[in-house]
Amino acid sequence: MILVELRKMVRSRRTWTTILLIDALPTLVAILLAITDLGPRPGQGPAFLSAVLTDGTLFPLAALAIVLPLFLPIAVALTAGEAIAGEAQAGTLRYLLIRPVGRTRLLVAKLVSVMAFVVLSVLVVAVTAYVVGTLLLGKGDVTTGSTSISGSSLSTQELLLRTLLALAYAMLCMLGVAAIALFLSTVSESPLGAALGTLAVLIASTILLTLDAASALQPWLPTRYWLAFVDLFRDPILWRDVVRGVLLQLVYVVVFLAAGWANFTTKDITD
Amino acid sequence: MIRTAALTKRYGRITAVDDLDLDVREGDVYGFLGANGSGKTTTVRMLLGLVLATSGTIEVMGQPMPARARQVLPEVGALVEGPAAYAHLSGRANLALFDAMGPGGGRASRARRVDDALARVGLGGVDSRPVHAYSLGMRQRLGLANALLRRPRLLVLDEPTNGLDPQGIREIRGLLLELNAHGTTVFLSSHLLAEIEQMCTRVGVLDQGRLVVQEQLDVLRQPTGRVVVHTPDADRARALLDGQVEHQDGERLVIRVPDAAALNALLVGGGVRVASLTAERRTLEDVVLAATSAGSDTFSVPAVAR
Structure with missing residues (x-):
């Protein structure tokens, strides 16, 4: 199955x-960066974007940082929300x-397929970002090592390892989204309802994160540690939030x- | 083949199926009749393990359902409340996909099974256009082909001739009877009396969730002991029969007499020209109307308020 x-x-x-569609946004960003040469200052804007101007091979990371917080969750919510409710609606x-x-x-097969979709999109984004980045933004001197966000240098090998870790972490976050959407998909009769329900949860979580009055809830909100993967590129790696994120x-x-x-x-089953 | 005992399904306070004792025997073409909303579809869904019964037991092919669904269902083909398919794929791709699911669908023989099933329902020459471009009748045929993929021993079909033209209905009826002749038991749920009357050997009638009739069709359609005669010499026949005529309507006479052949001899001997003469049988419609109340889509106020 x-x-x-x-x-x-x-x-x-x-x-x-x-x-x-997911792929279009980072590509657009790369083109804009290449034309205007206006990057955000270090420490501002999407992670890694400031480093990209000097080294196009870093662009896959920047692209993922652009895609992960919004586009990918939407895609996952739609796909996983469709899983059961969509089959029910089609009568199949x-x-x-x-x-x-x-x-x-069936439930397991659907979950696997959703995660395969996530892997596929991440791969496509990473590959196009690498191609677009090196073509438009040029190749930096990778052999001397790239810069971590803490300012020190990382070897290419280390960078690759940390990238894989970051990807695994992002996948786990998406698995969390998929689990919520899949649950709603078994409850709701409409695939759109399940997807929107999931997005509502994520948006509510994001809003509560900005609210000081909700500080007691914050460690339990699903999006609380999503961006902790950035910590993997600090030197030394800041594990605290990553570990909490994984557990949550x-x-x-x-x-x-x-x-x-x-x-x-x-x-x-009465559809 | 199918046997249920005290099968009941409640949705909250509404009882959809009430204390149902179905008995479908091997080799039957079983007609499951009932008005819309009488609980037919709920029953079919319970037989297939889609809806879980509130109480009571179900046995299909001697095995309890839904506990043994994995063993039972591969030998059952079903059409439940209309066909369904992935609209962006062709009919053939759909069947290949459905065939790949669940047990019993070896990859090597898949193309042959799919072609077989398509040919059976008259879609053998279908092109690769996607299902959303299919007509209602083609979808219905595709749904039937899907039910036939695994050469089931039992077919459970809910309104199988929906959306088909008269030619198509006749074809499908022929197909089902042929399958039945080769040993497939057919459980046919329908609200079309004529369809059931033409095909079935046994009939169950559902009314507001209760089984009110379950009998061989031949027994239900027993002679009424009356003979209907059409004759241009109606008055003469009346005189000849003297009091046995129950009803006259122009040239049509309804006569209470046990032996139609003797009646014919008597009339012809008496110089009455007989245009037609038929022993009256109860129609399935009579049986059903006598056994059931008003359909569940009428909401008139009952005569005696409770």
Whole structure:
């Protein structure tokens, strides 16, 4: 069933449209940067963007930092929100289940397919950003090492390792979003409802983070540690928020997947 | 083949299916009749494990459902409340996708199974246009093809001729009867009396969630003991039969007499020209109307307020 879901995802035009749209923003940023040569000052604007002007090979990181906080969560919420509710709306859910595909198995397959979608989009963004970055912004002298945000130099190898860590961390954050959206997808009858519900949660979380009165809640908000991956590029790495972020996301993943599973496996399919 | 005991489904305070004891035997073409909202679809969904019963038990092919769904369902083909497919894919791609799901769909023989199923329902020559460009009838055929993919021993079909033209209805009826002749049990849920009457060997009638009739069709359609005669010499026939005529409507006479052949001999012997003569049988419609109350889509005030 997992293979079937992956096949469906890869063959869907919507998948590629979404990826294209996600990809468009960092590309636009690269073009603007190349034309105007106006970068944000170090420490301001999206992470890494200031460093990009001197070294185009860093642009994949900057591109991910642009995409991760907003575009990718939207795409994940849409895709995962569609998972069950979309099949229900198209009427195909009942035919899946009487094939028979076990309900738990279907849920797992959907989750895997959503995560595969995330990996695919991140890969596409990283690759295009690398190509666009080196073409438009030029190659810096990578051999002497790139700069960490703390000012010291990182070797290329270390940079690569930290990038992979940051990617893994971002994936986990997206898994948290996917878990919420998948749960709502088993509850809601409309895929749009599930996606918007998820986005509402994320937006509410972002708003509460800016509110001092909500400080008691803040450590538990899903988006609280999303940007902690930037800490991985400090020297030395600032682990505190990253570790808390991982634990918090794990809690969200476990709780919402369990709730989604409990709801879906005991639900009357009446669409 | 299908056996339920005291099957009940409640949604809150509404009882959709009430104490249902279905008995579908191997080899039957079982007609499951009921007005809209009488609980047919809920029952079908419970048989397939989509809706979970509030109480009561279901056995399909001798195994409890939904507990043994993984063993039972591969041998069941179903059409539930209209066909469904991925609209952006072609019919063939859809079937290949559905075939790849669940147990029993080996990859090597997939193309053959899909072609087989498409040919059976008359879509063998279908091109690669996506399903959203299909007509209602083509979708219905595709849904049937999907049900037939695994050569099921039991077909559970909810309104299978929906959206088909008369030619198509006839084809599908022929297909189902042919499958039945080769040993497939068919459970046909419909609100179309004529469809059930033409195809089924056994009939169950559902009324407001309760099974009010379950019997062989032949038994239901027993002769009424009356004979309907059309004759241009109606008055003469009346005189000849003397009091046995229950009803006259122009040239049509309804006569209470046990033996139609003897009646014919008597009339012809008496010089009455007989245009047609038929032993009257109860129609399925009579049976159903006698057994059921007003449809659930009428909301008139009951005569005696509770």
